[in-house]
Amino acid sequence: MNVVQKTIAVTGAGNGIGRALTLHLLNKGARVACIDKDEEGLQKTEMEAGSLAVRLSCHAVDITNRETLPGLVNQILHQHGCIDGLINNAGVIQPFTTVKNIEMKDIERVMNINFYGTVNMIKAFLPHLLPRNEAHIVNVCSMGGFVPVPGQVFYGASKAAVKLMTEGLHSELKNTGIGVSVAFPGAVATEITLHSGVPPPDIPISKKKNYTAISPQKAAEAIVKGIEDNAYHIFIGSDSKWMNMLYRFNPELAANMIQRKMRDLLKL
Ligand SMILES: NC(=O)c1ccc[n+]([C@@H]2O[C@H](COP(=O)([O-])OP(=O)(O)OC[C@H]3O[C@@H](n4cnc5c(N)ncnc54)[C@H](O)[C@@H]3O)[C@@H](O)[C@H]2O)c1
Structure with missing residues (x-):
């Protein structure tokens, strides 16, 4: 779909990839x-849009609050006249801890925002x-939605649920005018840990040096290109692209590589 003059709803647009998506779409x-x-x-986000903010509306809504979503849809229709696209990008990570130690409330929270929040938006829109x-429709998943990351197991499970739900939706909408894509970012330089309200991981400084994350702008460009190309899967960053190939070739080898990166942090 060509995005010019289209009205696109973006969740999680107050920070990170969502803000970059907003600015890129406006541009x-x-x-x-x-x-x-x-x-x-x-x-x-509105301030950064500058003069382009005339084509933008802001809606302070929690996507887990299902009852407020029909009102949100009406507000958008009132302000823009129609809705042509939905990017489900809002998401949080879980505390960096093991299945054994994580609390049930933290599991429920990550599932509720990442999976049910996305479901709520799709049902409403x-x-x-x-x-x-x-x-x-684009649903933002994660590289962690297809390869297991110890210490983020339930984050991964919530994203794997988003992946399969999105692929199923794609199949159901095949004979309609609605394109459906699922995006798999690798590491992106945002403040997701802070916004998720979880303590930062205690990564040794020597390991931090090797850490490369792409900019939210690059991630946003890849997602919008995915809409324009009607891509089924959008792999974002060389880590995600490479891990996708490795996972298809040998899932256990891919899982072991990630395990080695996380084992010191989790004392596994
Ligand atoms: N940053 C990464 O490395 C990375 C990697 C893979 C996937 N992702 C995914 O990309 C998406 C965007 O993440 P980001 O890195 O830009 O994070 P971010 O924290 O910068 O932005 C996420 C936004 O979602 C909003 N949000 C969270 N819960 C919400 C709710 N219940 N209702 C409405 N808004 C809510 C937050 O307020 C925040 O503004 C997420 O789905 C994330 O899982 C990020």
Whole structure:
């Protein structure tokens, strides 16, 4: 789908990849409905949009609050006239800890935001996308949604659920005008740990030097290109692309590589 003059709803638009998506879409000539529970973050996104903010609306909404979503849809329709696209990007990580030690409330929280939040948005928006001649949905998953990351097991499980739900939705919508993509970012330089409210991992300084993460701008460009190309899967960053190939070739080898990176941190 060409994004020019289209209205696209972006969740998690108050920070990181969501803000970069908003700015990139505005620069390409789209209208954007920014959704986030972080009101200050939304204000910052609006400020960074400068004169392009005339094509933007901001909505302080928690995507886990299902009852508020019909009102959100109405607000967007009122302000923009239609909705052509939905990017489910809002998400959180879990505390960096093992299956044995994580608390049930932290498991429920990550599933509730990453999986059910995405489901809530799709259930609320799909009836308004279906009548469009052309529309697009992108669900932002993670490299951790196809390869296991110790210490982020339930984050990965929530993203794996998003992956399969998205692929199933793609199959169900095959004979409609709605394109469906799932995006798999590798490491992206955002403050997701801070915004997720979890303590930062205690990574030894020597390991930090090797850590390369792409910019949120590059991630946003890849996602929008995925919409334009109607891509089934969007792998973002060389780590995600490479790990996808390795995982297909030998899943256990791929899992062992990640395990080696995480074992000191988790004392495994
Ligand atoms: N940063 C990475 O390395 C990375 C890697 C793979 C996947 N991802 C995924 O990319 C997406 C964006 O992450 P990011 O790195 O930009 O993080 P971020 O923390 O910078 O942005 C996430 C945004 O989601 C919002 N949010 C969280 N819960 C919400 C809720 N219940 N309702 C509404 N908004 C909510 C936050 O307020 C925040 O503004 C996430 O789904 C994340 O899992 C990120």
